[in-house]
Amino acid sequence: MSGPPAKGGAPAAAEGALDGRAFRNALGQFPTGVCVVTAQAPDGEDLGTTMSSFNSLSLDPPLVLFSVDRRASSLPKWQMVQGCAINVLAESQKEVSGRFARSRSNKWAGIDFDRGYAEAPLLRGVVARFECRPYAIYDGGDHLLFIVEVVRFRIFANRAPLIFCRGNYGALKPTDEPAPLWPLDIHY
Numbered sequence: 417m418s419g420p421p422a423k424g425g426a427p428a429a430a431e432g433a434l435d436g437r438a439f440r441n442a443l444g445q446f447p448t449g450v451c452v453v454t455a456q457a458p459d460g461e462d463l464g465t466t467m468s469s470f471n472s473l474s475l476d477p478p479l480v481l482f483s484v485d486r487r488a489s490s491l492p493k494w495q496m497v498q499g500c501a502i503n504v505l506a507e508s509q510k511e512v513s514g515r516f517a518r519s520r521s522n523k524w525a526g527i528d529f530d531r532g533y534a535e536a537p538l539l540r541g542v543v544a545r546f547e548c549r550p551y552a553i554y555d556g557g558d559h560l561l562f563i564v565e566v567v568r569f570r571i572f573a574n575r576a577p578l579i580f581c582r583g584n585y586g587a588l589k590p591t592d593e594p595a596p597l598w599p600l601d602i603h604y
């Protein structure tokens with residue numbers, strides 16, 4: 417892609433010379449939710465990692481994805497799990513997000529949870545959760561891309577989701593705007 421630099425922002429770097437920090441900042445313009453992906457490793461250790469890379473992938477079969485940094489200390493165990501739970505955090509759970517983003521810390525101290533598919537820990541107070549089994553793992557550059565198949569899910573519609581954008585947490589602002597009428601039967 418080429419063209420004049422967008423007005424009011426940093427110009428894109430020349431091809432082949434991407435400025436890493438500018439690239440990260442540009443990616444951070446895309447708001448996401450925040451999840452803690454949990455699993456029980458074969459050795460019995462409970463894994464939990466804060467992730468914003470969760471996304472929907474396929475309705476049939478029901479697939480979702482997330483990506484794990486190759487530098488994550490728990491990566492070798494993530495590659496061996498028999499199932500996982502994607503816990504979508506509520507806006508009141510910033511502390512939970514911070515706790516599961518701290519590498520090699522005692523992430524589980526004082527946390528109440530239930531057990532789900534393949535013994536994956538299910539966090540309380542979330543807006544939704546998806547219990548999944550492994551489907552595929554692909555190379556994703558400095559990350560590994562995990563595609564997992566949803567075996568069951570639950571929604572807690574009375575809670576609002578935590579938002580992450582431009583390196584900061586945020587919350588959804590309610591609006592009176594009517595929902596758009598989608599021209600297609602899409603799931604977004």
Ligand SMILES: Cc1cc2nc3c(=O)[nH]c(=O)nc-3n(C[C@H](O)[C@H](O)[C@H](O)COP(=O)(O)O)c2cc1C
Nearest residue numbers: 466467468469483484485488489490517518519520
């Ligand atoms: C909001 C937020 C989103 C994150 N998203 C991801 C992600 O999608 N993938 C990832 O590998 N790490 C992500 N991280 C960083 C990990 O949570 C962090 O590196 C984690 O502690 C690695 O765990 P480990 O080294 O204990 O395995 C995110 C952190 C935060 C605060």
